[in-house]
Amino acid sequence: MPRLRRLLFGSLLALCLLYTLYHHRTPSSPPLQAIPPDCPSHPDLSDILVILKTGVTESRDKVPIHLTTTLRCIPNHALFSDYIEPLSPSISTHDVLASLSPALIATHPDFDLYRRVQAHGPTALTPADLNPDINTPIGKPNNPGWKLDKWKFLPMLDEALALKPDAKWYVFMEADTYILWDNLLAWLRRLNPKDAIYLGNQMQIVDAIFAHGGSGFILSRPAVVKAVEHRKRSRDGWERAVGEHWAGDCMLGILLQDVGIELTWGWPMLQIAPPGEMDYFDLGYERRPWCYPAVSFHHLDGDGIRELDAMERTLKGKKGPVVYRDVFLNVMRPQLRDVRTDWDNLVEGEAVSVTSFAACRGVCSREALCLQYAYNETTSECRTSTALAVGHPQPGLSAGWMMDRIDAMADSLGECDEISWI
Ligand SMILES: *[C@@H]1O[C@H](CO)[C@@H](O)[C@H](O)[C@H]1NC(C)=O
Numbered sequence: 001m002p003r004l005r006r007l008l009f010g011s012l013l014a015l016c017l018l019y020t021l022y023h024h025r026t027p028s029s030p031p032l033q034a035i036p037p038d039c040p041s042h043p044d045l046s047d048i049l050v051i052l053k054t055g056v057t058e059s060r061d062k063v064p065i066h067l068t069t070t071l072r073c074i075p076n077h078a079l080f081s082d083y084i085e086p087l088s089p090s091i092s093t094h095d096v097l098a099s100l101s102p103a104l105i106a107t108h109p110d111f112d113l114y115r116r117v118q119a120h121g122p123t124a125l126t127p128a129d130l131n132p133d134i135n136t137p138i139g140k141p142n143n144p145g146w147k148l149d150k151w152k153f154l155p156m157l158d159e160a161l162a163l164k165p166d167a168k169w170y171v172f173m174e175a176d177t178y179i180l181w182d183n184l185l186a187w188l189r190r191l192n193p194k195d196a197i198y199l200g201n202q203m204q205i206v207d208a209i210f211a212h213g214g215s216g217f218i219l220s221r222p223a224v225v226k227a228v229e230h231r232k233r234s235r236d237g238w239e240r241a242v243g244e245h246w247a248g249d250c251m252l253g254i255l256l257q258d259v260g261i262e263l264t265w266g267w268p269m270l271q272i273a274p275p276g277e278m279d280y281f282d283l284g285y286e287r288r289p290w291c292y293p294a295v296s297f298h299h300l301d302g303d304g305i306r307e308l309d310a311m312e313r314t315l316k317g318k319k320g321p322v323v324y325r326d327v328f329l330n331v332m333r334p335q336l337r338d339v340r341t342d343w344d345n346l347v348e349g350e351a352v353s354v355t356s357f358a359a360c361r362g363v364c365s366r367e368a369l370c371l372q373y374a375y376n377e378t379t380s381e382c383r384t385s386t387a388l389a390v391g392h393p394q395p396g397l398s399a400g401w402m403m404d405r406i407d408a409m410a411d412s413l414g415e416c417d418e419i420s421w422i
Contacts, residue, residue: 053149199211371387
């Protein structure tokens with residue numbers, strides 16, 4: 001009898017051990033999406049949930065391109081919005097605002113658009129809702145979709161956790177964000193997902209430091225859990241706080257700061273600009289982007305997304321990560337030339353009066369650090385800049401670049417035998 005008991009006890013122990021082992025080895029829950037068979041296999045991707053935040057005013061125009069490019073090979077992704085709608089035969093958006101308090105939704109003026117669309121669908125959108133509006137230092141205060149958007153940042157964490165409770169990382173992007181997944185995965189492998197990590201492109205409003213939403217940001221599971229639990233203790237308080245602030249990404253930073261999670265500064269690996277508007281050469285926050293892996297870009301339209309997608313395919317066989325040098329040489333450099341007429345290369349700053357485009361070039365050439373200039377043909381004004389931008393067509397302006405200086409600068413920064421990481 002005692003022997004039998006020992007035996008039984010022993011087998012029970014063995015069973016327990018097996019059970020524990022099994023559960024430690026079991027990979028995360030089944031993928032949310034079936035990915036096409038030609039996608040590269042990336043074991044780490046199964047630990048990541050990618051959330052693309054959008055809204056009913058832009059979703060049908062701006063999200064589908066991601067389903068065939070950025071999100072195509074991501075086994076766990078979700079579209080978070082303010083309205084539930086299918087955006088392909090296999091994926092619908094989630095309404096992340098539905099969990100906010102009914103009183104807020106029923107009465108707050110920011111929810112006017114939300115209430116109309118809930119009642120009548122996207123046909124209730126007016127031309128004013130769809131007007132892109134100009135971006136100001138405090139966002140787009142006249143754009144109803146933009147005003148609604150800030151309310152998504154906090155409930156988005158609850159929704160993400162519910163959707164994939166066992167992810168190691170939660171990656172948040174927007175419809176005008178592009179992420180280079182290989183580089184992001186390589187970066188995350190250098191970090192410990194058991195730590196509470198908040199990784200993003202640093203921004204500051206008053207004394208809050210937070211991750212800029214459009215540049216993309218990443219939270220480890222412990223960070224999401226802590227933030228969700230913290231907000232649960234005072235949902236009304238956080239709703240009031242969001243109501244009084246204009247930036248939802250900043251409110252998320254404040255919530256995380258409140259539970260002691262500081263932002264890891266992600267610049268330059270996460271960028272607020274598209275490839276044609278970023279400063280590849282200069283130091284920022286004591287870092288020079290040139291030899292850093294490129295992880296994100298922002299402010300991209302469909303063409304910009306396709307351009308980066310094509311670049312990644314071109315650079316597929318490259319040894320080592322795609323660094324900003326590669327992006328400069330493959331995307332920006334081919335678009336620069338000595339002269340582009342009817343073109344705005346986004347030069348701002350002091351204007352000087354000159355007599356011709358050639359004279360404007362002269363002004364730039366006499367400034368040692370000038371890399372580009374623009375000439376306004378109506379006013380004969382000349383502007384110069386030490387930063388680079390590609391820009392866009394614009395009748396009445398002529399743009400010029402100092403190609404020799406630009407190429408000399410690119411040469412002097414080297415070929416990135418050593419990769420910089422954060
Ligand atoms: C040229 O300058 C004038 C005056 O600043 C401005 O109104 C006009 O828009 C400029 N032209 C272009 C094409 O930017």
